[in-house]
Amino acid sequence: MSTSNDIKKDFKPLGERPPLRSPYVGVPDFLSNVSNFKIIESTLREGEQFANAFFDTAKKIEIAKALDDFGVDYIELTSPAASEQSRRDCEAICKLGLKAKILTHIRCHMDDARIAVETGVDGVDVVIGTSSFLREHSHGKDMDYIHKSAIEVIEFVKSKNIEIRFSSEDSFRSDLVDLLSIYRAVDKIGVNRVGIADTVGCAGPRQVYDLVRTLRGVVHCDIETHFHNDTGCAIANAYTALEAGATHIDTSVLGIGERNGITPLGGLMARMIVADRDYVRSKYKLEKLRDLENLVAEAVEVNIPFNNYITGFCAFTHKAGIHAKAILANPSTYEIVNPADFGLTRYVHFASRLTGWNAIKSRVDQLDLSLTDAQVKECTAKIKQLADVRSLNVDDVDSIIRQYHFNVKTGSNTPLLDAVGRSDIDADSLAKKAIQNGANSDAAKCC
Numbered sequence: 001m002s003t004s005n006d007i008k009k010d011f012k013p014l015g016e017r018p019p020l021r022s023p024y025v026g027v028p029d030f031l032s033n034v035s036n037f038k039i040i041e042s043t044l045r046e047g048e049q050f051a052n053a054f055f056d057t058a059k060k061i062e063i064a065k066a067l068d069d070f071g072v073d074y075i076e077l078t079s080p081a082a083s084e085q086s087r088r089d090c091e092a093i094c095k096l097g098l099k100a101k102i103l104t105h106i107r108c109h110m111d112d113a114r115i116a117v118e119t120g121v122d123g124v125d126v127v128i129g130t131s132s133f134l135r136e137h138s139h140g141k142d143m144d145y146i147h148k149s150a151i152e153v154i155e156f157v158k159s160k161n162i163e164i165r166f167s168s169e170d171s172f173r174s175d176l177v178d179l180l181s182i183y184r185a186v187d188k189i190g191v192n193r194v195g196i197a198d199t200v201g202c203a204g205p206r207q208v209y210d211l212v213r214t215l216r217g218v219v220h221c222d223i224e225t226h227f228h229n230d231t232g233c234a235i236a237n238a239y240t241a242l243e244a245g246a247t248h249i250d251t252s253v254l255g256i257g258e259r260n261g262i263t264p265l266g267g268l269m270a271r272m273i274v275a276d277r278d279y280v281r282s283k284y285k286l287e288k289l290r291d292l293e294n295l296v297a298e299a300v301e302v303n304i305p306f307n308n309y310i311t312g313f314c315a316f317t318h319k320a321g322i323h324a325k326a327i328l329a330n331p332s333t334y335e336i337v338n339p340a341d342f343g344l345t346r347y348v349h350f351a352s353r354l355t356g357w358n359a360i361k362s363r364v365d366q367l368d369l370s371l372t373d374a375q376v377k378e379c380t381a382k383i384k385q386l387a388d389v390r391s392l393n394v395d396d397v398d399s400i401i402r403q404y405h406f407n408v409k410t411g412s413n414t415p416l417l418d419a420v421g422r423s424d425i426d427a428d429s430l431a432k433k434a435i436q437n438g439a440n441s442d443a444a445k446c447c
């Protein structure tokens, strides 16, 4: 039983106490791989299944090189059994001598396996559906057949001394006993990885955690995971899988894939840099992300979404006055990801009625003008007055600030609205103008 003397003895003055653990850092877990994961980049396999995708050989090579330069661990390619050109492209990419290991993705079938091992790949990803939906309506095979063909294909690929991964398609709608028994069997004969796939995007993070953690207790090999984004959980599920002990995450650039795709590479980077900045920065050339996304977006003829992780046009734009003030004082107040880690810049928006005098003061300083705080506040009020009437852009606000400054310094009384013109400019044409001028044209560069 502790006495009051013991309590006094244990009591340490504040300065001597060990630092409190940050509440934002997860509880350490020796099975977690959030600080030690690998990316299997599947833009050239899953991504080719995206509705708009057509990659000719030159484009595939360009994308493969860009992925390699970014630092992904593996590049997964479409099955060489898909078409003659797919096979030739696979061979061509294998010959590039990239740092990333090259994989191809095949059905659990000896015909596909025989073609795959001849392409020069570093490894083969084998998949077969195990849910009753796929067993009945896709390939029509039962679990006994799946076991037998899996063992045959795996032994064959292993005999060629290249990596082999076995994955169950539609894992989250498969019977748990079926799953664990096939994974145990393939682990026993020595696969490099087993894969779990949320093929229809039905799983939530708790299910992912439970399945991966259970599997971690059953197999010795690495665990790869693949998450579709139909219900918006692809990044959260990937992160949770790593927490539960998965070792590899499948991604594609911008998340492109079947239907609305899979875990996006950029979104995963955003999530993981918050978990372990040093690890992510040491492995991946994050400043190349934007170019990589632009390359793929152009190839598949889509725009980068406005709300894209990291590279969306407003991902680091701060608008409301309360945010702007705090961001100017310390960017960590309203930013969990530092844009500089990705070679990007943050912006403080000041051309709106939501702005505040701190943002306008910062703009006054950028324009190399000098006004007292009281003057900045008065000028801000004028800007907000006009912003209540119509949409403003940077030029409008700069003109008001300059006119206000001129009036103050010369004692003149020119109406501020003259600086921006009194004619009605409709909001639509201003918005169009802003887009033409580049997305951040009405924002101030800062910090």
Ligand SMILES: CC(=O)SCCNC(=O)CCNC(=O)[C@H](O)C(C)(C)COP(=O)(O)OP(=O)(O)OC[C@H]1O[C@@H](n2cnc3c(N)ncnc32)[C@H](O)[C@@H]1OP(=O)(O)O
Binding pocket: 049, 079, 081, 082, 083, 106, 107, 108, 109, 127, 128, 129, 138, 139, 140, 169, 199, 258
């Ligand atoms: C969830 C995923 O994304 S898995 C990866 C998907 N990738 C691809 O489909 C690659 C591109 N696919 C193709 O080019 C073609 O589908 C091919 C070459 C693979 C097969 O073409 P086809 O022989 O004309 O068959 P089709 O595409 O109509 O049907 C799929 C066939 O594969 C079989 N199959 C489906 N999944 C598997 C599997 N995992 N393992 C073994 N066989 C499978 C089906 O039973 C069906 O064969 P069947 O016609 O003899 O019944």
Ligand SMILES: O=C(O)CCC(=O)C(=O)O
Binding pocket: 046, 105, 125, 126, 127, 167, 168, 169, 170, 195, 196, 197, 198, 199, 200, 226, 228
């Ligand atoms: O091979 C895998 O693990 C995943 C295959 C696939 O694309 C899927 O199931 O959605």
Ligand SMILES: [Zn+2]
Binding pocket: 046, 199, 226, 228, 257, 258, 262
């Ligand atoms: Zn998929």
